Structures are given as C-alpha cells and as structure tokens.
Amino acid sequence: MALVTLRRNLCHLSDFRVYGALVALRSLPVNPTNKVVTGHLHPWFSSLLPEPARVLSHPVCGKNFHSENGNNLAPLGGQRFPQVHDWDALDQNFKNEGEQLFYRRLNSLTSWEEVLSFLSTLEILPVTWAAGALRRICEVEKGDSDQRLSKEILENSAFQALCFQLEQQLSRLSNTDLVTALQTLSLLHVNHQSSLVLNLVAECQNRLQAGVLEASNLCLLGETLIGLQDPGCVTLGLIIHQLQGKKLETFTPEDVVAIYRILQTYSDKVNQHQTFLNMINNFSLSVVSYLSPKSVSQVLAALVVLDQTQAHPLIIKLGRYAVRHVPHFTNEELRKVLEAFIYFGLSDRFFTKALEQLIVSHCLSLDPGVISRVMEYCSRKLILSKPIFNAVAETFVCQSEKFSPSQISELIEPFGKLNYLPPNAPAFFRKVENVLFTDFNRFPPKMLLQVLHSCSLIECHPVNFLPKIFSPFFLQQLQGEESYLDRLNLAQLTQLFLTSVLECPFYKGPKLLPKYRVKSFLTPCYSLETPVDFPFYKSVMMALIDLLGKRIYFASKVLTPYCYTIDVEIKLNEEGFALPFTANEDVHKRIALCVDGPERFCSNSNHLLGKEAIKQRHLRLLGYQVVQVPHHEVEMLKSRLELVEYLQGKLFPQKTSVLW
Known part of the structure; x- marks a missing residue:
C-alpha cells in the first residue's frame, strides 16, 4: 500500500508565492497517471543553464488517496481516481488559474524593481510569463515618454536572466508573444545589435517566411521593424504582400493604423500598392469612430505622406472626429492634425471653435511649433479668430525666446495677411522689433522680408529696418545663388518702398533702386492684389x-x-x-x-x-x-x-x- 499526499499551497495570495508540490512515492512502479517532480524547484533565475525541461505539478488541495496495488488509486471517500484525460483537464484548469493570478499580481506592480522582486519569488517562470514580465517593465518604465532604459535596469542580474531565458526559449513563444517581445525591447531602446534583439528578429523573419503570422502579428511586426530604424525593404515588402492576402474583416482598428504607418515608409513606391491602399481607405471609414486621438493623428499624417488626396470621404470623416479629440491631443499629435488640415485644405468651424478654447486656456503651455501651425491654419483658410490671435500675441510677448525664426515668421504673417491688430499691439510689435534687432542675422533674408512686409500691411511700419533691406548687401543675400530675384520678393520690396514714400514721409534713408521695383502688383502666382470675382x-x-x-x-x-x-x-x-x-x-x-x-x-x-x-x-x-x-x-x-x-x-x- 502506498499513501500519496498531494498538497496544493497557494497561501499568502497577496505575495503570490507558488511553491512546488511535495510528492511522496513509496517504491511504486511508474504509472502514466502519476505526476512526478524530482528534487526541490529552485528560483527560476538561479539556474538558467540548459537542462532537461522541468515539470510543474498542480496538486489537488485537501484530498488523500489510497491504493491497493500501486496502480489503482482511489480517494478515501470512495471516489474513483480520475482517468488520464481527467488529469490533463485538471492540469489545464490549474494552469489557467495560475496564469490569471500571475498577471493580476503583475499588473498591480508599478516599478521595475517590484516586477523583478516579484519574479524572484517564483519557483519557475514559463517563457510566456517572462515575455509578459518584460512587457510590464516597459509599461511602468516608459509610460508615454520616449526615454531609454536606464543603465541600472540593463545591468541588473535578474533582468539579464529574464532576457537570457527569452533568448534560449524563443521557439516556445507564441507568434503574438514573440512579436510583442520584440516590440517591447524596441520601445525600451535596448541595443538593437544585442543578441536577444537579433535572435528575436531572426525568429520573426523565419515565421514570416513560413507564412504562419496572423494579420495582427504582421502589423505589429511591421511597426516594430520600422521602430528599429533598420527594417529592411525586403522584410517590409513581404509583410505588405502577406497583408494583401488577408481578409479586410480580420483587421482591427489598431491593425489599420499600423498598415498606414507601414505603407508610409513605402511612400516612394506607393503606386505599386495603390490598389491595396484604396481598399484600406474604403475599409477605414468603418473604423474611424473607434480610433484614439493618437491613432487619428497617425492616420492623417500617413495620408499626407502618401498624398491620398483622392481619399476625400476618409479625410473628411477623420477631420470631423478630430474635432472631439482636440482637448486630448498631445502637442505632437495636434501638430500632425493641423498639418493634415493645411495640406488637404480642410476647414471646419467646430474644429476652429475647439482650437479657440484650447488656445485661450492652454496657450502658454503649448509647444511653439503647435502655435505656429495653428496660425498657419488660420492664415491658409483666411480664418480671423480674434480669441486665437489675441492669445498668441500675449504668449509671444511672454515667451518670445522660445520661438525660432521660422516660427516667428509663421506667427507674424497671419496678423498682416488678415489685417488684424491685437489689443496688446504696442507691446506685441515692440517685442517683434526687439527680437529682430537681437537676432537679425539668424533670420534668412526671405523670411525677414516676409515679417517686415506683414508688419507694414497693418500700419506697423518697420522704418528702422528699411535701410538694411534696401541695401545692396541685403539684396544680394536675398538673391542667393539664383540669377534673379524672386518676383514675389520684388513686389514686397516695391510695396515697402511705396509705403515709406506715402506713409512714412519722415524716412530719409536709402531708397530702393528702380531696377528692383515691379510695374504691377497684380501678376499670376505672385500677386499682392486679389483679382476680381x-x-x-x-x-x-x-x-x-x-x-x-x-x-x-x-x-x-x-x-x-x-x-x-x-x-x-x-x-x-x-x-x-x-x-x-x-x-x-x-x-x-x-x-x-x-x-x-x-x-x-x-x-x-x-x-x-x-x-x-x-x-x-x-x-x-x-x-x-x-x-x-x-x-x-x-x-x-x-x-x-x-x-x-x-x-x-x-x-x-x-x-x-x-x-x-
């Protein structure tokens, strides 16, 4: 007779310490139904050298079993011992339960130290759990930033052991876990030439060539390879080719965004994939409502790069959904959306209203690049939004040092083009003058001329700068390497000269030489007048x-x-x-x-x-x-x-x- 006591110990659930089963066998022949664990299970990170696969037993809690002959085991309560398939089902149930408990505890941790400390309490760590732990480290360390993984983490022995286990057991990873692990290391900016990353890439390429990756795996792999900055045209081309063979119904909204980003890297060969792109454009109409603010901005940015002006219904729908996301866009996302609106000539009064509310309440905290894009949007669509213009003028007075010369030019031009003086006009243009005096040489000649001409349109005459721009030296700089001056620049110079004569009779400085004056302001493409309707x-x-x-x-x-x-x-x-x-x-x-x-x-x-x-x-x-x-x-x-x-x-x- 042999007494086998199987004990399940999941006590101290808050610490989630899973101990191996204690199995006592007394001189019994090997039975297929017996789950044997030999020796004591050591922590997973202390013994990662190649060895026979370890077996994890899931003992039954609180049951004593009695056997007459060592072969037919039955519970003392009279129940029959489960058959082999019952043991398999029992093992699967315990496996699923353990996995749920593992990820529940893992997702509650908030730092990489806590994650690695938690892993050290586990007696074994399946490779799929290791991939999940790596992903959690990425989530808690990276967040929404673009920071690299700290040296302290990279040199941590437990983290290195985690990476080593992944590298040794890549073949055991599912397609999703494999691609996700590669994406995680890419997001963490782990050295792209490290053996782990190279082996992950090689395994992904092998499975790609075997044609076993699903649509979501293909999309995630394509985006990840782009993030590695050395995607390889052949690999991306194969991904695009396999995506074309997938059914559109299998694509999730996230997959659609990834496809646009992958095709964006192929912008020089977009004609080769235009048929597929047209299908994606039409299909995307059904998923726009499910896109996040980040995804909306990414799709719009891709459509700009791919020059999809013919996808007008999709562009219009994305523009409408962008309205509701304006308060939630990051600076970079809002900049991309504004560039798309400018590129495709979109204009929406509700979008403008949302911009007004954002600019008025958060203008001081917005990136100068975003502010200049907002002003460019207003300028291109001839939108005179006094709340936006007033807030921007106040921001420039307070934070002029944050703006680059090109951003200053894009900021000033709409005031002249749309004929608007803000309430703080004296302080605003005094600041403009001070910036020009301080950084005169930082402004490219054409950009400087554009700023001065914009000021003159609204009677803020740049008299102190006229001697410099009428000088032969400046005119030579303006011409650059070209054989002649641009027609628009000549018209702007002529109008500034006419302004100095008519509106600034006190100006006694150098005049613009006759050879630089145009005969008419009404000329095709470079007109300073609007033709009649x-x-x-x-x-x-x-x-x-x-x-x-x-x-x-x-x-x-x-x-x-x-x-x-x-x-x-x-x-x-x-x-x-x-x-x-x-x-x-x-x-x-x-x-x-x-x-x-x-x-x-x-x-x-x-x-x-x-x-x-x-x-x-x-x-x-x-x-x-x-x-x-x-x-x-x-x-x-x-x-x-x-x-x-x-x-x-x-x-x-x-x-x-x-x-x-």
Missing part, C-alpha cells in the same frame, strides 16, 4: 452702364503708375460731370471703384484682407476717391434697379440725379 464684377459693370448711360464713361482694370490695378476708374470734372475714360484734361477727381468679391475678405467675415486694406489706403494717399462695393452689401439687393440706385448713392451721394 468675374460674375460679381460683370453684374456691377451692367449696372454702371445703366447708371452712366454709356460704357465710355468708365474704365476697367486700370493699371496706375503706382503698381496698383483699379477695378473701375471714373473721372469727374470740376462740376461733377462724368468724363470719358480717355479724357486727360479737365479731370478734377478720380474715383477708384473697388469691386470687392468674397475672396478679398476673411473667411465668413466682412473684414478686408491686409493686402486689400493697404491698397485702398495707398490709393487714398495718391489722391483717389476710393469707393468700396463689397459683395455682402450687393447680395442684399433684390433687383438690377436697386443695384443702380445703390451705385448712385455710392458714387454721387450729394446728387439727386446723375449727370453725364
């Missing part, structure tokens, strides 16, 4: 003919000697009679009629753009009577007759009837 312009022309009687009494699109083009010019004699536009004598007054369509105003606003405001300002100083005909006033009129009466009131406010 032709349908609106045509309707005004027809009403003018009705008002004045003949087409001869006004001229259209007249180029003045001062570079500006007048939409409509009307000449009057001393008595107020309209003269033919060919007349050069007896001209007492010249009327410059500005037919201002929607393109000459800020978006959804009646606020005139900076380049149109300076044009009208200069025309008045040149002696013209400027009469503005804005589209928002004309659109309120119901008939052509009302338009004629409207123009009469604008052109001849003192007369009850028109003379010609």
Whole structure:
C-alpha cells in the first residue's frame, strides 16, 4: 500500500508565492497517471543553464488517496481516481488559474524593481510569463515618454536572466508573444545589435517566411521593424504582400493604423500598392469612430505622406472626429492634425471653435511649433479668430525666446495677411522689433522680408529696418545663388518702398533702386492684389452702364503708375460731370471703384484682407476717391434697379440725379 499526499499551497495570495508540490512515492512502479517532480524547484533565475525541461505539478488541495496495488488509486471517500484525460483537464484548469493570478499580481506592480522582486519569488517562470514580465517593465518604465532604459535596469542580474531565458526559449513563444517581445525591447531602446534583439528578429523573419503570422502579428511586426530604424525593404515588402492576402474583416482598428504607418515608409513606391491602399481607405471609414486621438493623428499624417488626396470621404470623416479629440491631443499629435488640415485644405468651424478654447486656456503651455501651425491654419483658410490671435500675441510677448525664426515668421504673417491688430499691439510689435534687432542675422533674408512686409500691411511700419533691406548687401543675400530675384520678393520690396514714400514721409534713408521695383502688383502666382470675382464684377459693370448711360464713361482694370490695378476708374470734372475714360484734361477727381468679391475678405467675415486694406489706403494717399462695393452689401439687393440706385448713392451721394 502506498499513501500519496498531494498538497496544493497557494497561501499568502497577496505575495503570490507558488511553491512546488511535495510528492511522496513509496517504491511504486511508474504509472502514466502519476505526476512526478524530482528534487526541490529552485528560483527560476538561479539556474538558467540548459537542462532537461522541468515539470510543474498542480496538486489537488485537501484530498488523500489510497491504493491497493500501486496502480489503482482511489480517494478515501470512495471516489474513483480520475482517468488520464481527467488529469490533463485538471492540469489545464490549474494552469489557467495560475496564469490569471500571475498577471493580476503583475499588473498591480508599478516599478521595475517590484516586477523583478516579484519574479524572484517564483519557483519557475514559463517563457510566456517572462515575455509578459518584460512587457510590464516597459509599461511602468516608459509610460508615454520616449526615454531609454536606464543603465541600472540593463545591468541588473535578474533582468539579464529574464532576457537570457527569452533568448534560449524563443521557439516556445507564441507568434503574438514573440512579436510583442520584440516590440517591447524596441520601445525600451535596448541595443538593437544585442543578441536577444537579433535572435528575436531572426525568429520573426523565419515565421514570416513560413507564412504562419496572423494579420495582427504582421502589423505589429511591421511597426516594430520600422521602430528599429533598420527594417529592411525586403522584410517590409513581404509583410505588405502577406497583408494583401488577408481578409479586410480580420483587421482591427489598431491593425489599420499600423498598415498606414507601414505603407508610409513605402511612400516612394506607393503606386505599386495603390490598389491595396484604396481598399484600406474604403475599409477605414468603418473604423474611424473607434480610433484614439493618437491613432487619428497617425492616420492623417500617413495620408499626407502618401498624398491620398483622392481619399476625400476618409479625410473628411477623420477631420470631423478630430474635432472631439482636440482637448486630448498631445502637442505632437495636434501638430500632425493641423498639418493634415493645411495640406488637404480642410476647414471646419467646430474644429476652429475647439482650437479657440484650447488656445485661450492652454496657450502658454503649448509647444511653439503647435502655435505656429495653428496660425498657419488660420492664415491658409483666411480664418480671423480674434480669441486665437489675441492669445498668441500675449504668449509671444511672454515667451518670445522660445520661438525660432521660422516660427516667428509663421506667427507674424497671419496678423498682416488678415489685417488684424491685437489689443496688446504696442507691446506685441515692440517685442517683434526687439527680437529682430537681437537676432537679425539668424533670420534668412526671405523670411525677414516676409515679417517686415506683414508688419507694414497693418500700419506697423518697420522704418528702422528699411535701410538694411534696401541695401545692396541685403539684396544680394536675398538673391542667393539664383540669377534673379524672386518676383514675389520684388513686389514686397516695391510695396515697402511705396509705403515709406506715402506713409512714412519722415524716412530719409536709402531708397530702393528702380531696377528692383515691379510695374504691377497684380501678376499670376505672385500677386499682392486679389483679382476680381468675374460674375460679381460683370453684374456691377451692367449696372454702371445703366447708371452712366454709356460704357465710355468708365474704365476697367486700370493699371496706375503706382503698381496698383483699379477695378473701375471714373473721372469727374470740376462740376461733377462724368468724363470719358480717355479724357486727360479737365479731370478734377478720380474715383477708384473697388469691386470687392468674397475672396478679398476673411473667411465668413466682412473684414478686408491686409493686402486689400493697404491698397485702398495707398490709393487714398495718391489722391483717389476710393469707393468700396463689397459683395455682402450687393447680395442684399433684390433687383438690377436697386443695384443702380445703390451705385448712385455710392458714387454721387450729394446728387439727386446723375449727370453725364
């Protein structure tokens, strides 16, 4: 007779110390149903040299078994001994229970010391648990930062033992655990040339070539190889090829984001995968609502790199979901979203409203790069958001030293372009002037000219800098290695010179040489004026003919000697009679009629753009009577007759009837 006592000890659950089973066998023949553990199990990290596989027994708690012949065991209570398959099921239950307890305790730990200390209490550590422990170290040490693993961790003997066990038992890891382990080491910035990382990569490549990786494993492996900064075009190409063979329904939202990031590295060969990319673009419409703020920014950034302008429905939907994530984006994520909005020309009033709330409340804590992108977004879409502009102006006064020259240029330009002076304008432009004086040589010539020209648009004339930018030395720097100066730069220089003559008569410094002056500000691509809106312009022309009687009494699109083009010019004699536009004598007054369509105003606003405001300002100083005909006033009129009466009131406010 032999008495076998199997005892299960999971006491002290809070410490989760799992001890090996104590098995007492008395001169019994080997039975297939017996689970034998020979010797005492030592802690896992103290004996990692190659050895026969160890067996973990899961003893039954509180049961005494009696055997008559050493072969037929039965419980003392009369129950029959379980068959072999019952033992297997029992082992599996205990294995699952132990795994759950292990991960529950592991996830409660908050530092790498606690993780390694916890592992040292375990008698054995399956390789899958080792992979989980490594992942937990990554979670508690890295967090949301991009820091490298500290030298103290790397040199810790228990951590080295953990890595050694993984390296020795790679073949026992599941596909998911294998790829996850490689991703973890990549995130922890472990030396990419270490034997563990190289062996993990080799094992992943072997399984990739064998075609046994599922879609999620392929996506995770692709992202990880990109993070290792030496992905290998062949490997990534094979991953993309195998992904194309997977069913779209098997892709999770995380997989979709990973696919975009993988294809992003293949941007130079995007045409080869455009069919697959089109399928992903269409499928992504169904997963946008499940994407996190980080994922939304990553997909938008990838679409920019891949130049997916044809994926308009996806871009629009991502833009709408980005609105609700604005308060939750990190600085980098928000910057990527803004760049995508700028690149694809997106504009959303709810997105702008969310930006206003963010900028007003957190502008001082935002990265200068994000602030400059917000201003660029407003500038590109002609959005005059006074809360944003005011908050940015205040931030620049307080933190100007944080901004680079390019960021300063991107910040200043919208104020001039959209013709807006913030409440703290004196302090704001005094700070701009101080920064330019201090770091004048840090600004590239074209960037410096852009800043000074933007200031002049809103009557903040950079008189102290005019001698420098009109000098031959600066003009030579501006030209650089090109054989000629850029047309836009010449137009900006000419307008600054005209500003110095008309608005700064006290300026007595160097003048801009005639060879650097343009003849017209209205030129294709480099215009400092906005062309007329032709349908609106045509309707005004027809009403003018009705008002004045003949087409001869006004001229259209007249180029003045001062570079500006007048939409409509009307000449009057001393008595107020309209003269033919060919007349050069007896001209007492010249009327410059500005037919201002929607393109000459800020978006959804009646606020005139900076380049149109300076044009009208200069025309008045040149002696013209400027009469503005804005589209928002004309659109309120119901008939052509009302338009004629409207123009009469604008052109001849003192007369009850028109003379010609």
